[in-house]
Amino acid sequence: MRLSKKDRHVLVRIVSTAALFLVLLVAEHTGQLERLPSVWLLRACYAVPYFLIGYDILWKSLKNVCHLRFFDEEQLMLYATVAAFCIGEYPEATAVMLLFQIGELFQRIAVGKSRKSISDLMDICPVVAYRETDGAIEEVDPEDLVPGDIIVVKAGERVPVDGVVVHGVASLDTAALTGESAPRDVAPGDALYSGCINLNGTLRVEVKKKFEDSTVAIILEMVENASDKKAKTEAFITRFAHVYTPAVIAAAALLALIPPLVLHGDWSEWIRRACIFLVISCPCALVISVPLSFFGGIGAASRAGVLVKGSNCLEAVAKMTTVVFDRTGTLTCGRFSVTDIRPADGDKTALLALAAAAEYYSDHPIAASIRAENQVDLTNFAIGSSETLTGQGVKTEVNDEMVWAGNEALMRSLGHTQQPVETGTAVHVATAARYLGVIVISDSVKPGAAEALCRLKQNGVRRCIMLTGDHVSAAGAAAAELPVDDVRAELLPQDKVAAVEELLKTRSSKETLGFVGDGINDAPVLACADVGFAMGTLGSDAAIEAADVVIMDDDLNKMNAAVRIARKTLRIAKENIAFALGVKAAVLLLGALGIASLWLAVFADVGVMMLAVLNAMRTLRTK
Amino acid sequence: MKKKFKLESVDCAHCAEQMAVLIRKIPGVNDASINFMTQRLIIDADEAAFPEILRLAQKACDRVDDGCVIKV
Structure with missing residues (x-):
């Protein structure tokens, strides 16, 4: 893993500060420092590593104070460490700075790694296209292609735009789009989607869509915008952070002032306790780990060929207890x-x-x-x-x-x-x-449909309902082969909306209802369900538009993958919230009672953040 | 109209949120949001006002986190 120049620089400072700090600690514990002639010399000894590790933080804080901006992370560290210095806790002050920097560096590396793994995933954008005009082949930008052009796609190349094969046969790797590892064979007359890789053979392809309307461009656009729509859990954390930090700082101020003034307590003892509050007042663990969990979940889903349009959709999938299926094309082969x-x-x-x-x-x-x-x-x-x-x-x-x-x-x-x-x-x-x-x-009925539905039920979906426009008899036959709980037959398209709306009334507010359709004429129903799944939509941009979750191929089992990933993501986000809040509350309590030391506080703060981030990154690897 | 920009080296999620709040306050901006994970800044404003808004937005970002650059 390559670090940026800035991070390498910070790493050098961390290592040298840590070495220096260790020497000082050993010297103190062996009694060497007590031989120093003055307390100012002792302070100077600890000030060296303190400024080495903290100068940029101090500089930034001072600048923010000049801009009349108070109480950001850096300033909290400044106040806490200066206060600690004043009451003679020199090693603690240095340790707080050192661990804060380690935490920040770790956080940058973790976020960078997650960003990279998503962008690798999205690295499906073709760079060049080979256009054939009058027998001559020229290299062009995919964006310059217009429908009707003939392009040549050789083995190993990525299909630049959507089109139709006019000559040649080949196997295509569609994994980037569908998550499906088995290659798909194409022959003249077959539709070809951008983003697939030609594994063998040479294809001559007639361009059908411009680059910006092609599958690959639509998918990239969608995934890039996915984390804009925040889940409720995420929005809660943002709101919480706004309240949490000022509240803890206010509590710290009260703790430092009231007991000494009112109860004639020892100033340095109560300032020490207030410092613990300041150190623990940063909401970083939450603010970083919850969005990171959702980001990872969306990434894991796209790798499986399931595109989720936003964190809110992922959250809704996790809470899904009723799934309504359109019959033709979804449960059946069509x-x-x-x-x-x-x-x-x-x-x-x-x-x-x-x-x-x-x-x-x-x-x-x-x-x-x-x-x-x-x-x-x-x-x-x-x-x-x-x-x-x-x-x-x-x-x-x-x-x-x-x-x-x-x-x-x-x-x-x-x-x-x-x-x-x-x-x-x-x-x-x-x-x-x-x-x-x-x-x-x-x-x-699609092969594997019954199994997929059974597994959905094992995954916590309580009701599977089938909607169909067919006769009751035909619908009954399909239903007999599938573990569906209810069948609504002979429905016209507008009746389907009414049926879903009626079902929406029967679910509780903590549960959601999903609708699965093939996306061709289901747009109104997809929109009215809590979560609309469009299936088999490779190349259909209308369906991608209408749905919340897009399953690129027509494999019903991908529903299970989506539910599993969503559940795990939500669970990890909740674990992080409970863990971070729990530890912080415990340290605040112990700190106020005078049991916790500054050491404990800073380890709790940075440690919780690191563990929460590591936990959040697990979502990326969900299969 | 909405425009997307790349936001380089945003290091903390909290800072990104604060930048978005400041950018929203710039006159002429209807809405602004920052996606920390994908490092995107989306500003919804009048087409003609964009050059000036971007200058002020960069200034707002500098105030929160020095070294963060809005790429057009």
Whole structure:
């Protein structure tokens, strides 16, 4: 770790002062200092290390006094140490200065380290782009690219702006955006997001967005602004610090004056006790460690591919007890696939193959999902002419026999009466003579969704609720596979807002409600929930705008990561508050009673600050 | 309109808070905030007044913590 010039300078002063101070302490304890001819010489001996370590603090304090600014940290140290000197506590005065400087240096290093680890994390900004014009490649600034340009991204390079692959295949490392370590493969026609790294192969890419509208620019902007929005805990500390310092100083003044004047106490004893108050009056441990905890938490979340828009959002996530999920695209894959095959008799494979043959020429998405599911080689089928029956299905000549595939209405016209299926979309298959069976197509539940929800519940979420615009029956089928507590079906987009508002009334004021949507048409709901999560939003800036927490890929388990990080951050912030206040209160009490020494006070002050900062930095490493 | 500036070598969170308070008092400033962690100063003020405001803001910062520089 490299220190700045200023810090190196301070470090040299700390080490030399400490050495000198140690010599003096040894001399004092072995009785050497008592041989000094005058008390002024003794004072001079201690004044050397005192000024060596404290000159800049003294200078700054004096300047502030000239500016009519009183009671900042440095001045408190000045008052405490001068008072200590006056009552003959020379080693204590030097020790207070020395430890104060050590504490300040430590704090600067800790903050610098946290800042660096966040900026490394955010080091996803591409520096150059290679634009291809008429076969020639030139190096340009990513900001100069306009939609329609063709750029070349070689192996090892970062994608500078959002675009579409026109030529080439490659694997991309999307970890900087999604936290996902598995590479993603792209081929011509695929969308490409800025900030990803091309691992192999060369891509020719058509620029779709300008740099400032590209994913990477939007993410950087968001993370940079994240710690502007303060959490309640943070705001509390700022307000507390405003009151705490003046109150302790006032108490110190009273302690130094009242007992000697009123009770005829010993002046030097009560001034000593007041010094303890001054030394402990700095709120640094709190003022630095609480924002540092939240900063670290936001950093840890971005590393996991979860962007949190502010400390307040992180705090709200930690208190989340109800999570409302939008069904399509969030709990389900958002695309159709075959979920059930029910042949009238015979085997499933044959029915599916026949349906695939019948739908061979159809370009309907349902037909595509049937063909995708089919494993049988269709070249063995003689597929003849095919006709699309709009709104009903298709009829196709397969192996010299006419096969119909379609809905109930089509079956009725053939004379095969069928009940509608309870979930999803049915594709019935029949010949003129015989009904062969039905294939059910529906939007399937995401793999891992059930597990993710179970883990959310282990993480303290009490209620999981599913909202959907689908039929009650379809919603029920998805709900059966998932550990959801409640389902609200057949909701229009405006009904979703009403449903969330109604749920918001049922939670207590200490709890929060989260809404998880895919961000495409959920913006009003995302905004009305306490915490809006947008999922799978790589490349969708509208969702990033509306949500409080953005999950870059569509992995529901990231919700758990977010909750875990948020809880840990809040816990660490609270630990620090309780610890710092507890120790300070104890030292104030002991000091007022005359039990604590100045040594104890300064160790308590600097020690608490260091431990609180170290504790706060743990948030950065949360997985 | 809002503008962002980089604030170099702000060493204490408490100082940053005090600087923000002083900058808010500068005539023409609608709002100002300092993000200690990201070392950003955000000033919301009238476009034309910015050069003068920045000069006063730098002065305010010097009063609180010498050596802190506002980078434009």
